[in-house]
Amino acid sequence: MGKRKAGVLLPVSALMSEYGIGDFGENARFFVDYITEIGFKVWQVLPITTIGAGNSPYSAVSAFAGNYMLIDITALGDNLVTREELSQFVVIAPHKVEYHFARMNKRKVLELAYSRIDDEYRKNVLAFAEKETSWLYDYAMYMSIRDKKLESLENKEGVNVEWQTWDAPLRDRKKDALDKFYKENSRLVEYYYFEQYVFFKQWLELKEYANDQGVEIFGDMPIYVSLNSSDVWAHRDIFMLDSDGNPTEVAGVPPDYFAKDGQLWGNPLYNYQKLKHRDYDWFINRILHNFKFYDILRIDHFRGLCEYWSVPTTALTAKEGEWKKGPGLDLWKALRKKVKDPKIVAEDLGLIDGKVEQFLCDSGFPGMRVWQFGFDGTKTNPHLPYNYIKNCVAYTGTHDNDTTLGWLQKLDYLTRKNVLEYIGVSESESWGAGGRYSTGVHAIARMLFESSANLVIMPVQDLCAYGSDTRINVPGVAKGNWEYRCTLSALDDVDIDYYRFLINAYGR
Numbered sequence: 001m002g003k004r005k006a007g008v009l010l011p012v013s014a015l016m017s018e019y020g021i022g023d024f025g026e027n028a029r030f031f032v033d034y035i036t037e038i039g040f041k042v043w044q045v046l047p048i049t050t051i052g053a054g055n056s057p058y059s060a061v062s063a064f065a066g067n068y069m070l071i072d073i074t075a076l077g078d079n080l081v082t083r084e085e086l087s088q089f090v091v092i093a094p095h096k097v098e099y100h101f102a103r104m105n106k107r108k109v110l111e112l113a114y115s116r117i118d119d120e121y122r123k124n125v126l127a128f129a130e131k132e133t134s135w136l137y138d139y140a141m142y143m144s145i146r147d148k149k150l151e152s153l154e155n156k157e158g159v160n161v162e163w164q165t166w167d168a169p170l171r172d173r174k175k176d177a178l179d180k181f182y183k184e185n186s187r188l189v190e191y192y193y194f195e196q197y198v199f200f201k202q203w204l205e206l207k208e209y210a211n212d213q214g215v216e217i218f219g220d221m222p223i224y225v226s227l228n229s230s231d232v233w234a235h236r237d238i239f240m241l242d243s244d245g246n247p248t249e250v251a252g253v254p255p256d257y258f259a260k261d262g263q264l265w266g267n268p269l270y271n272y273q274k275l276k277h278r279d280y281d282w283f284i285n286r287i288l289h290n291f292k293f294y295d296i297l298r299i300d301h302f303r304g305l306c307e308y309w310s311v312p313t314t315a316l317t318a319k320e321g322e323w324k325k326g327p328g329l330d331l332w333k334a335l336r337k338k339v340k341d342p343k344i345v346a347e348d349l350g351l352i353d354g355k356v357e358q359f360l361c362d363s364g365f366p367g368m369r370v371w372q373f374g375f376d377g378t379k380t381n382p383h384l385p386y387n388y389i390k391n392c393v394a395y396t397g398t399h400d401n402d403t404t405l406g407w408l409q410k411l412d413y414l415t416r417k418n419v420l421e422y423i424g425v426s427e428s429e430s431w432g433a434g435g436r437y438s439t440g441v442h443a444i445a446r447m448l449f450e451s452s453a454n455l456v457i458m459p460v461q462d463l464c465a466y467g468s469d470t471r472i473n474v475p476g477v478a479k480g481n482w483e484y485r486c487t488l489s490a491l492d493d494v495d496i497d498y499y500r501f502l503i504n505a506y507g508r
Contacts, residue, residue, distance in 0.1 A: 005042055006042070006457070006458070008463060009458065010044075011482070013067075013070065014097070014472075015031060015485070016485065016487060018092075019089055020097065021097045021102040024205075026072075032210045032215055036213045036214065038500050040503070041215060044220075045220070046220055046482075049062060049064070050065050050066070054482075055481070058300065061142075061226065062230045063225045063231050064139065065139045069099075071199055073109045076109070076110075080116050094485060096485060110198070113198075114194045125190070129193040132200075138231075141178060143192050144192065149161035162227075163228065164244060164246060171245065203293065207294075207295075216295040217293070217295050218295065223300050223304050223305070232245075237271070238278075250268065251268070251304070252265045252266070252318035253265075253309050255318075255319060256350050261317040262321070264318040269308065276327065276330060279334045280327060280331050287335060287342070302347050302367075306328060306356045307325060308324055344365045345367075346363065349373070366392050368392065368395060369382060369383050369392050370397060371394070371444055372396070375411075375415055391454065393453065394453035399459070401471075402468050403461045403468060404440075405440065423443035425439050434466055435493040459472070465493070466490070470484050
């Protein structure tokens with residue numbers, strides 16, 4: 001990432017579509033065309049893997065499988081699903097992702113399409129399954145077993161039947177039990193092969209379209225996986241679990257800017273000693289898999305690979321945890337045996353000490369700088385633009401921050417006065433205005449674009465200069481997140497000429 005560039009952050013789920021959630025269809029290509037016309041060269045997305053609790057893309061049922069809700073069902077073809085049939089699944093919800101609707105109805109459409117595939121199509125699906133067997137068999141079996149358990153409860157929505165409660169032979173992956181289940185439920189298992197075949201085909205076609213336009217796809221990989229996932233079920237030996245499959249310790253972070261009690265994530269922790277003896281094979285395969293999806297990969301909670309916060313399973317808050325040693329540079333040495341120069345960005349936010357700073361420096365990967373974290377009154381704050389280094393990615397805010405306009409509006413008077421003086425905007429000007437007339441957000445953007453950071457990323461809400469009602473996520477809050485959608489009219493609020501000027505003026 002040596003060349004100076006600028007990009008836009010927008011989750012695929014936030015795109016427009018008629019089916020309750022954004023997808024890989026024509027609106028995704030429209031968005032690529034839109035940012036290309038302005039001059040942006042990077043599209044950053046949130047994880048596109050399966051989603052879990054609270055609809056979070058950071059709580060996946062599989063670290064490898066794609067989120068079927070992002071599939072463009074209009075592209076399945078009339079031989080599988082007709083336009084007339086699709087019309088019954090349309091919902092008018094331009095400002096909010098309708099997860100319940102999309103989850104149920106996209107599954108119905110995909111099941112209908114699967115029921116109509118011919119022998120040639122099935123041959124292609126099974127060939128894909130063979131190629132991706134290292135993870136796809138586990139995912140398809142896990143989901144199928146879970147479906148059958150849910151079916152027995154006569155409740156397919158809102159219930160997660162934990163694999164630890166399954167009959168012991170399936171829970172413990174006894175070969176005879178798995179073979180028997182597959183034989184009795186092969187069509188259900190192969191439905192999941194079909195689902196992922198369609199997902200991969202569509203996403204890789206969209207990625208190719210973006211690349212042909214000169215746009216790189218910048219993706220995101222959560223460091224941890226969910227306890228109730230095909231990954232943990234299939235690879236119990238590399239996680240800190242007891243003999244029944246329950247965690248002996250869980251992940252989180254100590255108190256920080258986002259949460260006074262820390263964040264108790266609850267994910268199982270890796271058994272790094274076991275992984276080290278295997279040259280970190282599973283973790284590296286996961287990174288390589290993500291490089292099929294993305295050109296650039298951000299690794300969330302990068303500091304956890306240097307030291308990670310371990311919390312007892314009995315703890316009520318994350319404050320009761322302690323730091324433990326992670327794999328460190330050994331992981332990157334193992335990765336570079338496979339990829340000489342991986343395009344990785346380190347999410348190095350939160351509590352960062354000298355040891356973690358050295359780990360990041362030794363890795364060679366760029367870290368992150370976030371404008372909104374720069375104004376604690378410390379002149380050496382690394383998030384102040386005049387302290388940026390070239391090898392970093394600079395943001396107005398991330399998906400975990402308030403929008404920049406919302407942040408400005410909520411600052412206490414003295415801090416806001418300091419910020420406005422810093423960006424050269426007087427208090428009498430329309431610093432608090434939204435849309436194309438927001439002098440405050442525009443001035444902040446200019447400081448990032450003119451900075452030495454090789455890559456600058458702005459969330460689309462900041463391009464629009466929108467307020468807190470368009471925020472994507474509030475860390476530590478269980479409900480109401482990940483629902484933001486970007487309407488076509490919102491893009492009309494972007495001052496295209498201004499951002500085209502910034503890109504040209506500052507060599508991006």
